[in-house]
Amino acid sequence: MSKEMAKTTVQQQQILKQIQTIFTEQLPFHQLLQLQIRRFDINAVEVVVEMRPELIGNPMHQILHGGVTATLLDIAGGMVAFAGVIERHPEADWPTIQKRLANLGTIDMRVDYLRPGRGNQFIASGQVLRTGNKVAVVRTELHNEDGQQIASGTGTYLVG
Amino acid sequence: MSKEMAKTTVQQQQILKQIQTIFTEQLPFHQLLQLQIRRFDINAVEVVVEMRPELIGNPMHQILHGGVTATLLDIAGGMVAFAGVIERHPEADWPTIQKRLANLGTIDMRVDYLRPGRGNQFIASGQVLRTGNKVAVVRTELHNEDGQQIASGTGTYLVG
Amino acid sequence: MSKEMAKTTVQQQQILKQIQTIFTEQLPFHQLLQLQIRRFDINAVEVVVEMRPELIGNPMHQILHGGVTATLLDIAGGMVAFAGVIERHPEADWPTIQKRLANLGTIDMRVDYLRPGRGNQFIASGQVLRTGNKVAVVRTELHNEDGQQIASGTGTYLVG
Amino acid sequence: MSKEMAKTTVQQQQILKQIQTIFTEQLPFHQLLQLQIRRFDINAVEVVVEMRPELIGNPMHQILHGGVTATLLDIAGGMVAFAGVIERHPEADWPTIQKRLANLGTIDMRVDYLRPGRGNQFIASGQVLRTGNKVAVVRTELHNEDGQQIASGTGTYLVG
Numbered sequence: 154m155s156k157e158m159a160k161t162t163v164q165q166q167q168i169l170k171q172i173q174t175i176f177t178e179q180l181p182f183h184q185l186l187q188l189q190i191r192r193f194d195i196n197a198v199e200v201v202v203e204m205r206p207e208l209i210g211n212p213m214h215q216i217l218h219g220g221v222t223a224t225l226l227d228i229a230g231g232m233v234a235f236a237g238v239i240e241r242h243p244e245a246d247w248p249t250i251q252k253r254l255a256n257l258g259t260i261d262m263r264v265d266y267l268r269p270g271r272g273n274q275f276i277a278s279g280q281v282l283r284t285g286n287k288v289a290v291v292r293t294e295l296h297n298e299d300g301q302q303i304a305s306g307t308g309t310y311l312v313g
Numbered sequence: 314m315s316k317e318m319a320k321t322t323v324q325q326q327q328i329l330k331q332i333q334t335i336f337t338e339q340l341p342f343h344q345l346l347q348l349q350i351r352r353f354d355i356n357a358v359e360v361v362v363e364m365r366p367e368l369i370g371n372p373m374h375q376i377l378h379g380g381v382t383a384t385l386l387d388i389a390g391g392m393v394a395f396a397g398v399i400e401r402h403p404e405a406d407w408p409t410i411q412k413r414l415a416n417l418g419t420i421d422m423r424v425d426y427l428r429p430g431r432g433n434q435f436i437a438s439g440q441v442l443r444t445g446n447k448v449a450v451v452r453t454e455l456h457n458e459d460g461q462q463i464a465s466g467t468g469t470y471l472v473g
Numbered sequence: 474m475s476k477e478m479a480k481t482t483v484q485q486q487q488i489l490k491q492i493q494t495i496f497t498e499q500l501p502f503h504q505l506l507q508l509q510i511r512r513f514d515i516n517a518v519e520v521v522v523e524m525r526p527e528l529i530g531n532p533m534h535q536i537l538h539g540g541v542t543a544t545l546l547d548i549a550g551g552m553v554a555f556a557g558v559i560e561r562h563p564e565a566d567w568p569t570i571q572k573r574l575a576n577l578g579t580i581d582m583r584v585d586y587l588r589p590g591r592g593n594q595f596i597a598s599g600q601v602l603r604t605g606n607k608v609a610v611v612r613t614e615l616h617n618e619d620g621q622q623i624a625s626g627t628g629t630y631l632v633g
Numbered sequence: 634m635s636k637e638m639a640k641t642t643v644q645q646q647q648i649l650k651q652i653q654t655i656f657t658e659q660l661p662f663h664q665l666l667q668l669q670i671r672r673f674d675i676n677a678v679e680v681v682v683e684m685r686p687e688l689i690g691n692p693m694h695q696i697l698h699g700g701v702t703a704t705l706l707d708i709a710g711g712m713v714a715f716a717g718v719i720e721r722h723p724e725a726d727w728p729t730i731q732k733r734l735a736n737l738g739t740i741d742m743r744v745d746y747l748r749p750g751r752g753n754q755f756i757a758s759g760q761v762l763r764t765g766n767k768v769a770v771v772r773t774e775l776h777n778e779d780g781q782q783i784a785s786g787t788g789t790y791l792v793g
Binding site: 540541 | 660661687690692699703704705707735739742744746
Binding site: 211225 | 384
């Protein structure tokens with residue numbers, strides 16, 4: 154068990170697990186993309202998709218569609234923002250958390266496309282820049298399996 | 314024939330038609346989303362998707378996934394930016410245009426999520442704010458079939 | 474009296490006037506820039522600066538500094554966002570409004586520099602894209618005295 | 634002498650020095666703000682202002698005006714982008730560099746206001762995210778003298 158996970162209560166860990174399940178199994182668009190949540194704890198998230206023909210945006214260059222990039226960064230950002238909510242409310246039970254989750258929303262997002270989306274696997278991650286009771290700001294990144302950074306993002310999320 | 318279309322040459326109209334075909338039939342991710350290009354001329358673009366379960370991002374609220382919104386705005390923005398290239402090069406033939414199309418790319422994009430994505434049909438459109446030989450800036454909008462604005466965007470595109 | 478102003482109460486008009494005075498006379502950085510608020514009502518704002526040597530950002534091109542552009546768009550956006558607060562609370566008295574004004578803040582802003590900042594006078598204006606109890610999104614523009622658009626912006630503001 | 638500076642030629646160091654002088658002594662708006670360039674080499678830039686009454690944006694909270702924040706991030710971003718130009722052209726002489734400097738321009742910028750601008754000194758810095766022959770993308774940050782991050786930014790610059 155990592156040092157960070159040690160700081161979370163059993164209830165928080167169950168909630169994180171439940172949200173991870175919702176994001177992979179109950180969100181239709183995530184299933185269309187076949188995305189996986191490889192990691193989701195208080196400190197980090199990793200949203201992953203394997204490259205496949207359906208995700209290509211430029212047949213001449215065989216690269217990931219910029220819309221997939223934006224989608225992955227938005228999801229990673231929202232999850233990181235919501236991890237902050239869970240962290241600040243260790244006492245909150247699932248119904249309380251569920252109500253807040255229903256209201257989680259992206260206010261705005263910027264995506265910078267740094268390199269062509271080449272690779273076999275794409276991993277989106279993020280970290281909180283600012284968090285408050287109403288609004289969280291998250292910086293996100295997309296890398297391929299070789300660690301090359303494909304894109305960078307900043308998103309503002311409504312969290313309360 | 315509209316006043317605007319009258320200004321374009323036959324060659325430009327053929328090129329616009331060809332790009333419209335590529336964007337709907339040859340781009341795998343566009344086909345996964347089942348998106349249509351309802352209009353594409355020098356002055357306007359309309360990128361359309363019909364709502365269906367696979368595009369839902371929030372099962373509690375049955376609304377369009379924010380990633381689909383970002384994707385539609387990015388595509389509309391890129392097409393508007395590229396229409397500007399076609400407009401400024403009335404003499405360019407298809408091989409020349411094709412080479413530039415291969416290099417068309419989004420540099421960065423901002424998306425503002427204004428209202429929950431409710432509706433049966435979503436239409437992305439855009440207009441050029443600035444265009445140059447290298448870079449174009451485009452403002453985009455997403456509306457539903459009732460004319461309600463769902464999102465607003467600004468994108469910077471590499472066009473040369 | 475314009476049709477729009479007719480919809481505001483006398484109290485709202487006094488509050489708008491008072492804020493206009495604060496923004497021109499009590500904000501040190503606004504005085505350093507010598508900016509004027511030429512119009513501020515429920516429907517519109519015009520923030521104006523006259524070009525002068527101190528505002529030049531590029532001695533080779535004699536154009537307005539991009540920081541001045543960003544500042545003008547940020548101020549216009551904040552005022553437009555706050556006009557929305559005043560509009561939705563016609564009953565609120567000055568102490569109530571003053572408390573909300575103290576908490577008005579920019580969450581994030583995008584600026585697009587469309588044309589070099591040439592001109593004798595620069596006018597920033599804006600319009601609300603979305604407004605809620607907590608957050609407002611505003612689109613802004615900067616024009617010179619000839620009506621040429623110099624820049625475009627989008628800002629997200631905390632309004633409650 | 635740091636490891637990084639060792640990699641630059643004498644000519645590059647002279648050019649960097651010259652640009653630093655221009656940015657502090659020949660740009661009127663920089664002098665109005667009384668900003669200093671504390672560091673400018675291939676790897677880093679530090680743009681600094683001391684807090685003073687003229688830079689206050691909110692008389693109730695005595696904090697730095699958001700326009701000053703945006704200005705500092707824009708300047709730091711532009712300088713970092715231009716350091717990339719100098720790095721990639723070790724052979725370029727001053728007239729060549731001067732011509733490119735005249736064309737350096739911000740295409741767009743996002744600013745995230747993370748914390749109220751409290752402090753006695755504000756330091757803007759940045760790092761290149763992507764650089765090309767035409768366009769560079771730079772991430773920027775503003776900290777106060779205690780190391781607290783006030784704001785975060787991303788800017789896209791025309792460099793060629």
